[in-house]
Amino acid sequence: MQFKPEFIDKLRSAKRIVFFTGAGISAESGIPIFRGKDGIWNKMKPEELTNFAAFMRNPDLVWQWYQHRRDIVNKAQPNTGHIAIAEFENFFDVSVVTQNIDNLHRRAGSKNIFELHGNIERNFCINCHTFYNSLEIELSNSAPKCSKCGGLVRPDVVWFGEMLPQDEFSEGEKAAEWSDICFVVGTSAVVYPAAYIPITAKQAGSYIVEINLEPTEMSRFADYSILGKSGDILPTILEEVKNFKS
Numbered sequence: 710m711q712f713k714p715e716f717i718d719k720l721r722s723a724k725r726i727v728f729f730t731g732a733g734i735s736a737e738s739g740i741p742i743f744r745g746k747d748g749i750w751n752k753m754k755p756e757e758l759t760n761f762a763a764f765m766r767n768p769d770l771v772w773q774w775y776q777h778r779r780d781i782v783n784k785a786q787p788n789t790g791h792i793a794i795a796e797f798e799n800f801f802d803v804s805v806v807t808q809n810i811d812n813l814h815r816r817a818g819s820k821n822i823f824e825l826h827g828n829i830e831r832n833f834c835i836n837c838h839t840f841y842n843s844l845e846i847e848l849s850n851s852a853p854k855c856s857k858c859g860g861l862v863r864p865d866v867v868w869f870g871e872m873l874p875q876d877e878f879s880e881g882e883k884a885a886e887w888s889d890i891c892f893v894v895g896t897s898a899v900v901y902p903a904a905y906i907p908i909t910a911k912q913a914g915s916y917i918v919e920i921n922l923e924p925t926e927m928s929r930f931a932d933y934s935i936l937g938k939s940g941d942i943l944p945t946i947l948e949e950v951k952n953f954k955s
């Protein structure tokens with residue numbers, strides 16, 4: 710795979726790199742994406758499951774959907790794309806700003822991660838906000854009750870209409886502002902305010918590199934769009950880095 714010389718030059722001079730990632734980077738780990746031809750949201754409407762009202766209307770249905778996704782995530786392994794991003798930390802100051810809730814960046818060894826949409830391993834009581842790690846609660850098919858106050862326990866993920874965790878978002882924005890290169894990997898970039906991250910990077914003068922199977926909403930902002938699988942492309946870029954850094 711040949712890369713644009715301008716991109717290689719940017720890599721040679723870069724110090725700080727942001728990887729803004731979406732569901733596509735975990736697709737090769739067997740975790741289904743949301744949109745597009747084989748997206749999970751072809752089968753049912755996101756509104757039915759990923760908002761607080763839907764949870765209050767039918768907590769067991771929403772809980773079962775997250776149980777189903779937790780089972781898939783627990784069986785999944787980080788793929789070559791996640792692992793390459795973790796290895797980039799040996800050569801650059803790296804921040805991973807992810808929309809994913811699957812924990813695969815952490816399991817691949819990345820250290821500096823900002824999770825904009827929460828994490829499927831964490832749950833909390835909607836009443837007293839006691840946190841429950843998924844391993845602490847019996848993984849039944851109905852939404853568990855809080856052992857402290859009897860309130861409903863929900864997944865610690867950001868649903869539509871909910872605020873993003875302020876620190877994660879502002880830290881992610883700062884990393885984007887300071888970045889020399891911002892990789893936009895495996896995201897349709899239609900969900901806001903997360904999708905402002907690469908735009909913030911662009912406005913601060915960062916070089917935007919999109920890695921996706923197909924063009925997206927973000928392609929018009931990208932300085933360089935590389936079409937293909939992130940699990941193939943990221944390790945190839947890492948090889949280039951190892952060549953000129955060693």
Ligand code: BV8
Pocket residue numbers: 730731732733734736737742743744745748759808809810826866867868869870871872873894895896897898899900901902920921922923925937938939940
């Ligand atoms: C909020 C739950 C407001 C967790 C999800 C403007 C500003 C602010 C808000 C809005 C706005 N406009 C609209 C809104 C509202 C809304 C929104 O963005 N709607 C969109 C859909 C129009 N945003 C919100 O509601 C957000 N909250 O704004 O609150 C507020 C303000 C004040 C006070 C109170 C509230 C909350 C958004 C979070 C929603 N939560 N999920 C979960 O269950 O996972 S969204 C869902 O989409 C996931 O979280 C996911 O992370 C996110 C983005 O999807 P992608 O990751 O991009 O995945 P997708 O399938 O779309 O694309 C995959 C891509 O990968 C594809 O392009 C494919 O080609 C590519 N690919 C596939 N395989 C590969 C690959 N690429 C490379 N290699 C491969 N192998």
Ligand code: ZN
Pocket residue numbers: 834835836837838839855856857858859860
């Ligand atoms: Zn409680």
